[in-house]
Amino acid sequence: MEQTIGFIGCGKMAQAMIGGMLQDEQIKPNQIIASSSTEKTLQKVTDKFEIRTTLDNQEVAAESDILFLAVSPKLYKNVIQEARTSVKSSVIIVTIAAGVSIEHVQHTFQSNVKVVRTMPNTPSLVQEGMSAMCASDEVTSEELGTVQTLFETFGKVELINEEQMDAIPAISGSSPAYVYMMIEAMADGGVRQGLTRDQAYRLASQAVAGAAKMVLETGMHPGELKDQVTSPGGSTITAVSELEKQQFRGAVQSAMEQCSLRVKELSE
Numbered sequence: 001m002e003q004t005i006g007f008i009g010c011g012k013m014a015q016a017m018i019g020g021m022l023q024d025e026q027i028k029p030n031q032i033i034a035s036s037s038t039e040k041t042l043q044k045v046t047d048k049f050e051i052r053t054t055l056d057n058q059e060v061a062a063e064s065d066i067l068f069l070a071v072s073p074k075l076y077k078n079v080i081q082e083a084r085t086s087v088k089s090s091v092i093i094v095t096i097a098a099g100v101s102i103e104h105v106q107h108t109f110q111s112n113v114k115v116v117r118t119m120p121n122t123p124s125l126v127q128e129g130m131s132a133m134c135a136s137d138e139v140t141s142e143e144l145g146t147v148q149t150l151f152e153t154f155g156k157v158e159l160i161n162e163e164q165m166d167a168i169p170a171i172s173g174s175s176p177a178y179v180y181m182m183i184e185a186m187a188d189g190g191v192r193q194g195l196t197r198d199q200a201y202r203l204a205s206q207a208v209a210g211a212a213k214m215v216l217e218t219g220m221h222p223g224e225l226k227d228q229v230t231s232p233g234g235s236t237i238t239a240v241s242e243l244e245k246q247q248f249r250g251a252v253q254s255a256m257e258q259c260s261l262r263v264k265e266l267s268e
């Protein structure tokens, strides 16, 4: 891959994607340029990734073939207004913000700029990301393929319709946070029963990673996989039954509903 990849905003999500893509030999540090509003962040990013950095968003905009807007949704308008006159005419804008539509981006650019709207997640840092994406009509299938290939350097990609985009934070963009809470809760439970903290995190997180891999690789229904663990009259069904009493599944679904309501608020 030859393109210059720019990031306006270089916080947690941008750093996860940069860290992931640099582990792939297709991407070299000198292909990436990033800006941020603080010198401190840029220093950290330079030390960590040896990419080029600047405080000047317009410099990033001018150099990029693929330009990520990696600031918070409420700052999109400002950074687009700053970047719009500097970008190359062929630039592909990649958005990662929850709730920001392609129409809003093009309207703020005041042009039919090429936009790929995405929703990545932080496991991109370890090349286990899950990103969803859709593109504006101006993006050719070859260009979308290029962006997809770039995202595949740090994880899996699902091509979807823009109408489905607001549902993605709840299921894969934000959901690592709930999974970390589950791992933390399991580890606390293990420590309560005498395991060391290190043992507890190793055991809980590998069990979660292994269970996820089973769903992905066996193609079996999660319910069937659960049934394989629950020996008759055994310990697992006792735990499962308690989780049902505590409305575990209902709690997850209602958290996802609240997450999506917040995405809608961000888009207003």
Ligand SMILES: NC(=O)C1=CN([C@@H]2O[C@H](COP(=O)(O)OP(=O)(O)OC[C@H]3O[C@@H](n4cnc5c(N)ncnc54)[C@H](O)[C@@H]3O)[C@@H](O)[C@H]2O)C=CC1
Pocket (backbone or CB within 6 Å): 008, 009, 010, 011, 012, 013, 014, 035, 036, 037, 038, 041, 057, 070, 071, 072, 073, 075, 078, 079, 096, 097, 098, 119, 120, 121, 122, 173, 174
């Ligand atoms: N953190 C996550 O897991 C995910 C975040 N996102 C999206 O990523 C975007 C960024 O989120 P985070 O990385 O979590 O936030 P963050 O707060 O870690 O990063 C934002 C960065 O933007 C910089 N910034 C602020 N104003 C700026 C300006 N005017 N010009 C250039 N840079 C500026 C800040 O210094 C900061 O480093 C959001 O739109 C969010 O919806 C999407 C998927 C997952």
Ligand SMILES: O=C(O)[C@@H]1CCC=N1
Pocket (backbone or CB within 6 Å): 098, 169, 173, 174
């Ligand atoms: O919390 C947020 O709004 C962003 C979007 C998905 C993950 N983080």
